[in-house]
Amino acid sequence: MSKIIFISNRLPVTVRKKGGALEYIKSIGGLATGLKSCHEQSESVWVGWPGISDNDLDKGDQKTIRRALSDTYHCRPVFLDDQEIDDYYQGFCNNTIWPLFHYFQSKTEYDFRTWETYVKVNQKFFEAVDPLIHDGDIVWVHDYHLMLLPEMIKSKHPGAQVGFFLHIPFPSAEIFRMLIWRQEILTGLLGADLIGFHTYDYVRHFLSSVRRLLGYENTLNTIAFEDRFVHVDAFPMGIDYNRFAMEYDDDSFLEETRKLFEINKDMKIVLSIDRLDYTKGVPERIRAFGQFLHENPDYRGKVRFYLIVAPSRTEVDSYNELRRAITEKVSEVNGRYGTVDWMPIWFFYQSFPQETLIAFYRHADVLLVTPLRDGMNLVAKEYIAARQDLGGMAVLSETAGAASELGEAVVVNANNYFEVAAGIKTAIEMPQEELRARNTIMHKRIKRYNVDFWARDFLDSLERTVALTQNTVAEKSIERFGTDIIKAYKTASRRAVFLDYDGTLVGFAPTPDQARPDDDLRSLLARIAADPHNMTVIISGRDRHTLGTWLDGLNLILLAEHGLWLKRPGRDWEMTVSLDNAWKDSIRHVLQVYTDRMPGSFIEEKEYALAFHYRQCEPDLVKTRYPEIRDALTSMTQSMDLGLQEGKKVLEIKDARANKGYGASLLLRDRSFEFILGAGDDFTDEDLFSFLPERAFTIKIGLDDSRAKYRTRSWRTMRRFLESLIG
Ligand code: GDG
Numbered sequence: 001m002s003k004i005i006f007i008s009n010r011l012p013v014t015v016r017k018k019g020g021a022l023e024y025i026k027s028i029g030g031l032a033t034g035l036k037s038c039h040e041q042s043e044s045v046w047v048g049w050p051g052i053s054d055n056d057l058d059k060g061d062q063k064t065i066r067r068a069l070s071d072t073y074h075c076r077p078v079f080l081d082d083q084e085i086d087d088y089y090q091g092f093c094n095n096t097i098w099p100l101f102h103y104f105q106s107k108t109e110y111d112f113r114t115w116e117t118y119v120k121v122n123q124k125f126f127e128a129v130d131p132l133i134h135d136g137d138i139v140w141v142h143d144y145h146l147m148l149l150p151e152m153i154k155s156k157h158p159g160a161q162v163g164f165f166l167h168i169p170f171p172s173a174e175i176f177r178m179l180i181w182r183q184e185i186l187t188g189l190l191g192a193d194l195i196g197f198h199t200y201d202y203v204r205h206f207l208s209s210v211r212r213l214l215g216y217e218n219t220l221n222t223i224a225f226e227d228r229f230v231h232v233d234a235f236p237m238g239i240d241y242n243r244f245a246m247e248y249d250d251d252s253f254l255e256e257t258r259k260l261f262e263i264n265k266d267m268k269i270v271l272s273i274d275r276l277d278y279t280k281g282v283p284e285r286i287r288a289f290g291q292f293l294h295e296n297p298d299y300r301g302k303v304r305f306y307l308i309v310a311p312s313r314t315e316v317d318s319y320n321e322l323r324r325a326i327t328e329k330v331s332e333v334n335g336r337y338g339t340v341d342w343m344p345i346w347f348f349y350q351s352f353p354q355e356t357l358i359a360f361y362r363h364a365d366v367l368l369v370t371p372l373r374d375g376m377n378l379v380a381k382e383y384i385a386a387r388q389d390l391g392g393m394a395v396l397s398e399t400a401g402a403a404s405e406l407g408e409a410v411v412v413n414a415n416n417y418f419e420v421a422a423g424i425k426t427a428i429e430m431p432q433e434e435l436r437a438r439n440t441i442m443h444k445r446i447k448r449y450n451v452d453f454w455a456r457d458f459l460d461s462l463e464r465t466v467a468l469t470q471n472t473v474a475e476k477s478i479e480r481f482g483t484d485i486i487k488a489y490k491t492a493s494r495r496a497v498f499l500d501y502d503g504t505l506v507g508f509a510p511t512p513d514q515a516r517p518d519d520d521l522r523s524l525l526a527r528i529a530a531d532p533h534n535m536t537v538i539i540s541g542r543d544r545h546t547l548g549t550w551l552d553g554l555n556l557i558l559l560a561e562h563g564l565w566l567k568r569p570g571r572d573w574e575m576t577v578s579l580d581n582a583w584k585d586s587i588r589h590v591l592q593v594y595t596d597r598m599p600g601s602f603i604e605e606k607e608y609a610l611a612f613h614y615r616q617c618e619p620d621l622v623k624t625r626y627p628e629i630r631d632a633l634t635s636m637t638q639s640m641d642l643g644l645q646e647g648k649k650v651l652e653i654k655d656a657r658a659n660k661g662y663g664a665s666l667l668l669r670d671r672s673f674e675f676i677l678g679a680g681d682d683f684t685d686e687d688l689f690s691f692l693p694e695r696a697f698t699i700k701i702g703l704d705d706s707r708a709k710y711r712t713r714s715w716r717t718m719r720r721f722l723e724s725l726i727g
Pocket residue numbers: 028029030031167168237273274275310350351352353354357374375376377378379382
């Protein structure tokens with residue numbers, strides 16, 4: 001039976017050591033509470049760091065912890081020592097990824113040592129999870145600490161369903177590209193079948209980074225990545241609604257609530273709750289509250305701001321500086337506006353039990369959530385859920401992911417303290433009916449799209465994506481039907497094998513001249529061609545000189561430039577149709593104009609063809625310019641009897657008679673073959689597939705639509721298949 005494996009940096013249980021004894025404390029954060037019910041309901045395991053350094057453990061502790069976590073909590077620990085925590089967690093995660101992804105470029109550190117530890121620790125997580133994975137299992141990786149893990153898992157376990165969810169923002173491509181290790185991070189993430197973000201903005205940013213940095217396009221948020229589909233979508237994380245909505249009749253809760261009510265009888269309450277972090281915009285918020293008091297003297301003495309900041313990342317110097325800055329700002333406002341019997345800001349630098357937070361939520365007239373940047377922000381949702389009376393109003397900054405769902409709140413720009421001050425006033429003075437109307441809408445949404453819904457939605461989408469890949473490939477896969485082809489091959493004595501080159505036998509390289517055949521490929525082709533029963537043909541769009549040089553001495557028949565040139569072993573090249581080049585000047589002129597307008601593009605001059613390559617161009621530019629160039633060329637080529645062939649990031653113009661089908665027809669004309677095989681990955685190979693007789697075995701490499709009867713995932717699986725064909 002398949003199971004779910006959750007992986008996150010921290011486990012939902014934290015291990016501490018007090019007076020030599022080990023303690024197990026349940027973690028409270030959004031992720032831990034969010035996945036709790038899913039973890040408890042299903043057959044599942046959770047893999048993560050237990051929150052204590054190896055250096056604080058004694059001999060035998062690891063074993064004890066391992067056993068306790070496994071028996072009671074269904075968790076598997078990944079142990080980290082001080083150096084790993086410093087470089088991977090404090091270093092790469094919190095000093096590189098966290099600031100950069102939250103648009104704090106000046107705080108972003110680039111350090112090769114911390115990067116190396118990040119790679120090493122991701123590998124360590126992989127080693128912990130590897131033995132647990134079986135085909136069909138769902139592996140759900142969480143957050144920015146483990147962005148290399150999906151690829152590690154997928155390479156070793158292609159049969160696992162791999163999902164990834166990022167809890168922080170994914171920045172715009174312009175910011176993301178600053179990262180030195182941007183390609184490694186993207187490739188790491190693309191190991192997942194489904195990649196989830198909180199909002200559509202982050203989805204767009206990620207897809208745009210993938211297009212610009214790796215060159216992969218997407219259709220409806222799905223990327224055909226190598227041999228799989230990767231789907232990218234928004235899953236705004238919800239909260240455990242009932243926990244915040246329920247009535248508590250616990251004595252201490254009621255007492256706390258009564259006290260709060262008593263103290264603040266005649267006060268309007270403004271509340272904010274955050275972890276200590278510079279992304280949360282706490283100093284800016286205090287300034288805005290000061291501005292509110294400045295502009296509204298009538299409210300002095302009548303409003304109180306509860307500012308709760310939970311200590312976090314206290315080992316990092318800059319966080320301690322931030323705490324000092326907050327304390328200073330609080331005293332500034334209190335010093336300026338406070339009176340003998342009234343202090344405007346009550347600042348708490350401590351963590352409260354969740355019930356206390358709920359009591360605060362229920363008493364606050366205004367919740368001030370104004371992060372400078374936040375992946376989602378669950379506090380805003382918790383507040384709305386806690387207000388079963390539909391009272392109170394959230395003032396929310398547009399740079400919090402939650403703003404895209406909670407548009408009925410008072411939405412402000414966190415940097416504009418005039419606007420935030422005005423927002424506080426609007427929220428305090430909002431008429432009851434309006435409060436109810438706005439809160440009703442937000443309430444409904446939060447209740448429906450709660451954390452269980454979120455997890456289910458993600459897992460359903462993961463299952464659909466994996467099924468799409470499997471169905472597309474499995475429908476006609478050579479992995480499944482290959483034995484029929486092999487059987488037919490073995491029993492035939494006259495065989496014709498037509499193989500395309502790029503994308504079929506080798507992968508794509510940034511420029512065409514970098515895709516030379518490696519030794520393995522040369523040996524494979526030589527062995528196929530050495531069989532006297534075989535006619536082995538490489539049929540490619542490449543020019544004859546490159547093809548001739550690269551594949552020299554292998555006893556192959558070569559058809560270059562889509563069948564225009566033919567070369568038999570030991571003979572010279574011959575032209576298959578007589579062509580002229582009278583058309584070239586006018587077409588080249590048009591191509592030249594577009595080459596100037598599309599930096600990164602270039603024209604490849606073939607003997608009887610021109611190819612326009614745009615693999616290196618900026619994808620957004622391609623989107624606007626490419627249709628223009630195609631339209632311009634279509635009308636010209638029609639009147640000149642030329643063919644326009646669209647390959648992968650290349651547009652080729654040539655005589656309409658030179659195509660792979662025609663090239664193959666010349667070789668099949670004189671002899672009868674009992675076995676015919678044609679394989680290719682590109683649009684131009686479709687000419688070959690349509691020309692070959694019905695009984696031929698045609699194989700498409702990749703996931704696009706094709707006329708071919710069979711399919712395989714990649715040039716690697718194609719090579720493997722050829723090995724088994726002759727093996
Ligand atoms: C990351 C992303 C994204 C706060 N103080 C106390 C306390 N909390 C609880 C809150 C809330 C959670 O911590 C904070 O969640 P946020 O969403 O606001 O922020 P991050 O911790 O930065 O979380 C964020 C989230 O992941 C989920 O994907 O929304 O954007 O940065 O639940 O109630 N809980 C207790 N005492 C406190 O003093 N018990």
